[in-house]
Amino acid sequence: MKIGELAARTGVSIRSLRYYERQGLITPLRQANGYREYSLLSVETVETIKLYLNLGLSTEEIAGFLNCVLKKKEAFCAEVMPLYRSKLEDIERQLLQLNQIKQNLEERIASIQQEQQESE
Amino acid sequence: MKIGELAARTGVSIRSLRYYERQGLITPLRQANGYREYSLLSVETVETIKLYLNLGLSTEEIAGFLNCVLKKKEAFCAEVMPLYRSKLEDIERQLLQLNQIKQNLEERIASIQQEQQESE
DNA sequence: ATAAACCCTAACACCAGTGTCAGGGTCAAG
DNA sequence: CTTGACCCTGACACTGGTGTTAGGGTTTAT
Numbered sequence: 001m002k003i004g005e006l007a008a009r010t011g012v013s014i015r016s017l018r019y020y021e022r023q024g025l026i027t028p029l030r031q032a033n034g035y036r037e038y039s040l041l042s043v044e045t046v047e048t049i050k051l052y053l054n055l056g057l058s059t060e061e062i063a064g065f066l067n068c069v070l071k072k073k074e075a076f077c078a079e080v081m082p083l084y085r086s087k088l089e090d091i092e093r094q095l096l097q098l099n100q101i102k103q104n105l106e107e108r109i110a111s112i113q114q115e116q117q118e119s120e
Numbered sequence: 121m122k123i124g125e126l127a128a129r130t131g132v133s134i135r136s137l138r139y140y141e142r143q144g145l146i147t148p149l150r151q152a153n154g155y156r157e158y159s160l161l162s163v164e165t166v167e168t169i170k171l172y173l174n175l176g177l178s179t180e181e182i183a184g185f186l187n188c189v190l191k192k193k194e195a196f197c198a199e200v201m202p203l204y205r206s207k208l209e210d211i212e213r214q215l216l217q218l219n220q221i222k223q224n225l226e227e228r229i230a231s232i233q234q235e236q237q238e239s240e
Numbered sequence: 241a242t243a244a245a246c247c248c249t250a251a252c253a254c255c256a257g258t259g260t261c262a263g264g265g266t267c268a269a270g
Numbered sequence: 271c272t273t274g275a276c277c278c279t280g281a282c283a284c285t286g287g288t289g290t291t292a293g294g295g296t297t298t299a300t
Binding site: 133135136139153154155173178179180 | 286287288289290295296297
């Protein structure tokens with residue numbers, strides 16, 4: 001299938017599909033006229049890429065283990081676990097920070113409201 | 121005082137001070153030789169900017185109310201509250217999303233570990 | 241008078257993925 | 271043969287704050 005069809009099937013833009021290719025995530029064959037030719041497997045590959053992107057991994061990180069997980073079970077790709085763990089740590093750091101900001105904002109909102117009431 | 125001294129006093133890099141100026145957050149006088157000349161008030165202004173940046177506001181957003189809060193109490197600057205509220209909503213959206221990702225990661229880690237154990 | 245320590249502006253780089261445009265092929269149906 | 275719907279590459283833009291460098295002026299102390 002050509003790129004437009006793959007885009008339609010996966011919901012990923014043509015632009016992004018070409019970007020994934022440049023990042024080494026997917027390598028379609030080429031027709032004689034230069035058009036990219038994707039197999040049905042490509043659909044699965046792109047879905048897999050989407051899944052990992054949604055986990056907050058970068059295309060570069062995904063490139064490091066995609067070939068492996070496409071062939072074997074995720075559990076047996078040595079690269080995956082440490083990446084998951086460090087990503088989880090990142091997430092937790094971000095959660096802490098966001099919660100801190102949230103608390104500050106809430107306190108600030110509360111104190112503004114109090115000040116306004118006192119002046120009435 | 122010159123820019124280096126203000127940077128030392130506030131812990132904000134010279135680069136950032138010049139950036140804040142370009143964003144309209146602070147407007148130092150100029151000496152005859154072109155050097156920026158900051159007053160003591162500038163220290164307070166920069167501390168205020170830091171505070172708002174830490175709340176997750178952008179320099180552009182800060183520019184919208186900085187003059188007001190420097191003159192009056194925060195409670196009486198009409199621009200502040202809606203901004204705080206919408207920023208809080210942003211934060212909450214991000215928290216939801218991060219928690220979702222975190223949960224996915226944790227589930228995935230758990231299932232990988234289970235699969236590995238089963239194969240032993 | 242020279243070196244060290246300041247200051248100035250302008251501009252590129254970064255992160256990461258996507259949009260968009262320019263300029264140009266290919267192909268099928270009418 | 272033309273129109274429209276595809277496809278191709280390459281390149282700039284954007285986000286937002288900061289680092290860094292290049293190229294050059296000023297001031298202060300020795």
